Amino acid sequence: MKHNFGAGPCILPQEVFKQASEAVINFNDTGLSILEISHRSKEFEAVVAETESLIRDLLSVPQNYSILLLQGGARQQFAMAPMNLLKEGGKSAYLDTGSWASYAIKEAKNFGSVEVVASGKENNYTIIPKDYTIPTDVDYFHYTSNNTIFGTELFDIPNSPVPLVCDMSSDIMSRKIDVSKFGLIYAGAQKNIGPAGLTIVIVNNDLLGKTGRTIPSVFDYQSHINAKSMFNTPPVFSIYVAMLNLRWLRLKGGIEEIERENIVKSRTLYEEIDRNPLFRGPSAVEDRSRMNVTFVMENPELESEFLALAQKRDLVALKGHRSVGGFRASLYNALPISSVHLLVDVMQEFEENHK
Amino acid sequence: MKHNFGAGPCILPQEVFKQASEAVINFNDTGLSILEISHRSKEFEAVVAETESLIRDLLSVPQNYSILLLQGGARQQFAMAPMNLLKEGGKSAYLDTGSWASYAIKEAKNFGSVEVVASGKENNYTIIPKDYTIPTDVDYFHYTSNNTIFGTELFDIPNSPVPLVCDMSSDIMSRKIDVSKFGLIYAGAQKNIGPAGLTIVIVNNDLLGKTGRTIPSVFDYQSHINAKSMFNTPPVFSIYVAMLNLRWLRLKGGIEEIERENIVKSRTLYEEIDRNPLFRGPSAVEDRSRMNVTFVMENPELESEFLALAQKRDLVALKGHRSVGGFRASLYNALPISSVHLLVDVMQEFEENHK
Numbered sequence A, B: 001m002k003h004n005f006g007a008g009p010c011i012l013p014q015e016v017f018k019q020a021s022e023a024v025i026n027f028n029d030t031g032l033s034i035l036e037i038s039h040r041s042k043e044f045e046a047v048v049a050e051t052e053s054l055i056r057d058l059l060s061v062p063q064n065y066s067i068l069l070l071q072g073g074a075r076q077q078f079a080m081a082p083m084n085l086l087k088e089g090g091k092s093a094y095l096d097t098g099s100w101a102s103y104a105i106k107e108a109k110n111f112g113s114v115e116v117v118a119s120g121k122e123n124n125y126t127i128i129p130k131d132y133t134i135p136t137d138v139d140y141f142h143y144t145s146n147n148t149i150f151g152t153e154l155f156d157i158p159n160s161p162v163p164l165v166c167d168m169s170s171d172i173m174s175r176k177i178d179v180s181k182f183g184l185i186y187a188g189a190q191k192n193i194g195p196a197g198l199t200i201v202i203v204n205n206d207l208l209g210k211t212g213r214t215i216p217s218v219f220d221y222q223s224h225i226n227a228k229s230m231f232n233t234p235p236v237f238s239i240y241v242a243m244l245n246l247r248w249l250r251l252k253g254g255i256e257e258i259e260r261e262n263i264v265k266s267r268t269l270y271e272e273i274d275r276n277p278l279f280r281g282p283s284a285v286e287d288r289s290r291m292n293v294t295f296v297m298e299n300p301e302l303e304s305e306f307l308a309l310a311q312k313r314d315l316v317a318l319k320g321h322r323s324v325g326g327f328r329a330s331l332y333n334a335l336p337i338s339s340v341h342l343l344v345d346v347m348q349e350f351e352e353n354h355k
């Protein structure tokens, strides 16, 4: 068995793979593959409805918020968020905490003016800036709750005088959040929700239809709300697998239980990084991500040897993002604690080897 | 075994379902599911490269054309085509041959002026207009090669003084086309290419970068070309299944062989529709689609009885689109001729029952 520490697309529960594999042959005893059923069949409409209701229940999404199952990834939301919320000639504010945040900023500039309230860039994004003021004359304030590449996470929802927009791609469903504090939440599914090819949008209906700009129908949240995520052919299989995965999460105890596990998993690994004299975590301790644990070696020349040992022990996808180097262990919901224990063992084995 | 006449998502070859199902458990002997592998792994980069090269070979796509594997469906291309090709303040021309064509027209109006050169609307879209002139002062001419809902198909590529843009969602890969005559071809994958969640774009590179408008990066074909369809996380599984399906098509003899089969399949069914006194085909004979065969009953009161008999004989998804009524038998590449024979048998059985 492989231990998959990949940053996304990432590990999902083994029983989800098994159920998904079966549905590719025979979906719900229809005698048809999930890949060939009509998105407008009653069987698939039930899948969409259940997926939406699982998200609503797990995150306690208030009734005046819509939940959309879209395509295009989080990067498409970098454009759709301003298209739908930024008034014609309006202003937005962004917090720059990493690569994805800065891409979101760049894309938003196509739609209006953007004030970057603070940036972690000069600290190589190892720290999340906390000392900033959100202007009151902007249409929204955007931040990234978890910085997948740099391994930092923003746990406290900022107090904001304007609607909050959040890219939760890499920590949605990993911990409790108060959805009612947000105007818009979006996430690429390919971490804690399901496979690639699906994007989740949770939006406060009251914020829509106020920009004064023309929004092409396919980019207008309202079109997708009106059509119950069937404005066009949805990514059928990705939605189905997301439903299986969210069922698994609910069965296991929901967000409360998974958050407890995620705290234990990440603490276990950070403790070893701190204890082990060969390793070091670059992120500020108070901003350390529970989802993406980044670490480097005190002696970078040993990194490839460590990776080779890890590979030999069936620990895969531990290489850090190409823009950062070192290692990244992504500890998403489906990664079992036993995989973390094995990683810690291998770090200790490596320490022994170099005594 | 079910005989799936669905209009898309639709039947794919049984061996593709089998291989896809296996890869959900163990992809390429990696010990990982296709759903959990990194899109940046060398194994998946090989899948993208092979999918692209299968499309290039099967359709003889010239080297100066890019092939993109995107998300968002054909409806997103209704917006992206004008964004990328229509000059700021420019004009485009469209042929209105059905529901999808008219949605494309509506979306294009968000980006500039649109001249509709002809419309089949007054004929309830049963005929494809042929008597029109494409203006020379437009940035492109857009048409829909196959009208999925109404069951008409445009076989002769129009002679055009301006770049041709074509929505080939429902007949791509079904017959030979000369790609070099087009500026841009797009298609939702969920008919002859693969499962839902993937969109194919084939674009002449020379046409790009000339609009003078700002294109948000995620909607700019050039971003996706530069990133080899990895500008953001691609729909991994849909691409993988598309690759399997296109391998199947090549193995079976490619476009030439499948076109031959598609001609036989559609002719077999149209002959029965014409012969059988209970049924009638509404589309103009010369414009009859090979992919979506629409037909009605002379006595509409019998339609639900016929549907029930078909269902009993395991023929599924024969109901016509809700906007048209009657029946629609979609005969996409993967539908075996034996399914068409069975449908013909059931039509004859029904005729016997009503003698």
Ligand SMILES: Cc1ncc(COP(=O)(O)O)c(C=O)c1O
Residues within 6 Å of the ligand: A008, A072, A073, A074, A075, A076, A100, A144, A146, A147, A148, A149, A167, A168, A169, A170, A188, A189, B231, B232, B233, B234
């Ligand atoms: C925080 C965050 N935002 C955005 C993205 C981009 O998502 P996508 O590739 O689906 O566009 C990622 C991808 O990993 C991410 O981690």
Ligand SMILES: Cc1ncc(COP(=O)(O)O)c(C=O)c1O
Residues within 6 Å of the ligand: A231, A232, A233, A234, B008, B072, B073, B074, B075, B076, B100, B144, B146, B147, B148, B149, B167, B168, B169, B170, B188, B189
């Ligand atoms: C010809 C044609 N164009 C466009 C579409 C819309 O495609 P999508 O649902 O992927 O946006 C369809 C869907 O069936 C179609 O048949």
Ligand SMILES: [Mg+2]
Residues within 6 Å of the ligand: A097, A098, A099, A100, A101, A146, A147, A148, A149, A150, A151
């Ligand atoms: Mg980051």
Ligand SMILES: [Mg+2]
Residues within 6 Å of the ligand: A272, A273, A274, A275, A276, A277, A278, A279, A280, A281
């Ligand atoms: Mg240490």
Ligand SMILES: [Mg+2]
Residues within 6 Å of the ligand: B097, B098, B099, B100, B101, B146, B147, B148, B149, B150, B151
């Ligand atoms: Mg149509």
Ligand SMILES: [Mg+2]
Residues within 6 Å of the ligand: B272, B273, B274, B275, B276, B277, B278, B279, B280, B281
């Ligand atoms: Mg007849």
